Each structure stands twice: as structure tokens, then as C-alpha cells.
Amino acid sequence: MTRDVKTVRPDQTAKEAAAFMLEEDAGSMPVSDGDRLVGMITDRDITVRGVAKGHGPDTPVSELMTSDVLCVRDDEDVADVATKMGKAQVRRLPVIDSNEKLCGIVSLGDLSRETDGEPAHQAFDGVSAAGDRHKQQG
Structure with a gap:
């Protein structure tokens, strides 16, 4: 995982x-209140969902x-972790510790570089599979 x-x-x-x-x-960033993870924001949240709903650059x-x-x-x-990524069809997941504090992000690339490759293949298969039609609501 990436720690910084x-x-x-x-x-x-x-x-x-x-x-x-x-x-x-980066295409996504964790949103934190102090050291606690409270959400994620993506470039798609800003450009697609935000603009479609008339939000401007000063929107919180x-x-x-x-x-x-x-x-x-x-x-x-x-x-x-690979199973969760595949089922959720996401390429990155925030990593929290036992105190619920954000301590990193794990990506498909991390799985690919740091393992024998099987977990990365498993996650990639899930991420790449056709899923339900996504609805941009938030």
C-alpha cells in the first residue's frame, strides 16, 4: 500500500x-476530518456529478x-483485499488501522507489484467485469 x-x-x-x-x-482522494476518513472524492464526482447538478468550483x-x-x-x-476490490469494482481502497485512522491506500498496482500476481488478477477480473449500470447519485 501507499502510506504517504x-x-x-x-x-x-x-x-x-x-x-x-x-x-x-490522482483520480481520487480520501476526505479526512483530522486523521479520520470521512469520505472519498473522485475527479468524476467533481466533473460529472458536480457539473451535472450545477455545482461550481467553490462547492464544498x-x-x-x-x-x-x-x-x-x-x-x-x-x-x-483483492476479493473486496473485485466485488466492488474499484481500483483503489483506503486502508484504516484498528483505531479507524487512515493509514494508506492499496491499489491494483500495489497488488501486482507486491504479490505473486494472483490477487491482482483476481481483483482485476472483478474490476473489469461488466457490472450493473452505474448511477451517479450521491
């Missing part, structure tokens, strides 16, 4: 979140973020 994770606060603006994403070359992140975030624990088995 940049976050945005829920009271920051969509413009600030987008600037962080541009600087970090809290109005655009997803607050029901699937996480994994820092002590979870890699195969279980």
Missing part, C-alpha cells in the same frame, strides 16, 4: 480538491464526496 496519502478536508472546495488531484496525478467537497466508503484494514489478508 494526501487528503482533503470536507470543508475545502471542489477546486482545491481538483488542484490536489492534478498535482498528485462534503457536497460532492461519497461518504459510504468501502475500506480495508491494515491487517487484512491480501487475497481478501
Whole structure:
């Protein structure tokens, strides 16, 4: 997992979140209140959902973020993490510790680099599978 994770606060603006994403070359960022994970915001949340609903660059992140975030624990088995990624069809998951504090992000790339490849293949198969039609609601 990547441990040095940049976050945005829920009271920051969509413009600030987008600037962080541009600087970090990231498509999503955790939203934290102190060291507690409270949501995730993606470039898609800002550009598709936000713009479609008439939100501007000064909209608070809290109005655009997803607050029901699937996480994994820092002590979870890699195969279980891969299964969760595949079922949820996501390429990245926040990692929290036993105190519910954000301690990293695990990605498909991490699984691919740090394992024999099987967990990454399992997750990728799930992420790539045709799923239900997504509805951009939040």
C-alpha cells in the first residue's frame, strides 16, 4: 500500500480538491476530518456529478464526496483485499488501522507489484467485469 496519502478536508472546495488531484496525478482522494476518513472524492464526482447538478468550483467537497466508503484494514489478508476490490469494482481502497485512522491506500498496482500476481488478477477480473449500470447519485 501507499502510506504517504494526501487528503482533503470536507470543508475545502471542489477546486482545491481538483488542484490536489492534478498535482498528485490522482483520480481520487480520501476526505479526512483530522486523521479520520470521512469520505472519498473522485475527479468524476467533481466533473460529472458536480457539473451535472450545477455545482461550481467553490462547492464544498462534503457536497460532492461519497461518504459510504468501502475500506480495508491494515491487517487484512491480501487475497481478501483483492476479493473486496473485485466485488466492488474499484481500483483503489483506503486502508484504516484498528483505531479507524487512515493509514494508506492499496491499489491494483500495489497488488501486482507486491504479490505473486494472483490477487491482482483476481481483483482485476472483478474490476473489469461488466457490472450493473452505474448511477451517479450521491
